Amino acid sequence: MGASKTEHFSEHQNQIALIAKALGHPARIAIIDYLLTVNQCICNDIVNELPLAQPTVSQHLKELKSAGLIKGNMEGNAICYCINEETFDVVKNYFNNVIKSTKEKCC
Amino acid sequence: MGASKTEHFSEHQNQIALIAKALGHPARIAIIDYLLTVNQCICNDIVNELPLAQPTVSQHLKELKSAGLIKGNMEGNAICYCINEETFDVVKNYFNNVIKSTKEKCC
């Protein structure tokens, strides 16, 4: 087939997978990194910062946004993007919980 | 094109993206969840636990393993898989750092 069988998994599993998938590309990690370095929200500068064409960056931003990892607001004819802390909290908690739940090594 | 331009990004960015990508599928999150519920290492049971055929599960396990998220050891003719805490620590630290570095909201 090729399509993920999302319907067979729990909502939480799908949620974590969706967020992780959105972060599963170096360009998107680079965008997050960049948003963290500038404490003001940034718009077009991301295009100049990355070695990718404008439509490609736009597409990556769209995916980060649809996963809830960033927020974007119109500001004149530019768009102001920034980190959406709440979604990062969800995965942060997931990973903290994995570590906490991991028992002693067995292999 | 279609291939990711990994060479343009930092090693750390590629590392985080690679791990996130491996977690970007609900079946693989389900495998991790399952490994956490059983405090003994588990082998074939994963196949019975998931709504996927054995070759598909085998493939998902391979990806989790190659991303360093799980370890697998032969044990007779079965294989014992378990969480590799070290790799989870890497992403845990990444997310904790993102939260810590996030300044006040601006959008």
Add this chain to the structure above:
DNA sequence: ATACAATATCGTAATATTGCAATATAATAA
């Protein structure tokens, strides 16, 4: 209105992922 700047969308080619049947491999048991 016209021009310009910032961003998004469309269309398309290259590549990667997902899923599984069929088959192969490897260890153990009879």
Add this chain to the structure above:
DNA sequence: TTATTATATTGCAATATTACGATATTGTAT
């Protein structure tokens, strides 16, 4: 040896992702 069990690999079809040129959209300035 032969059978059985557990897992991996191969091959292939369906689908998704990545990247970008061309073009559209939207807001601001003149």
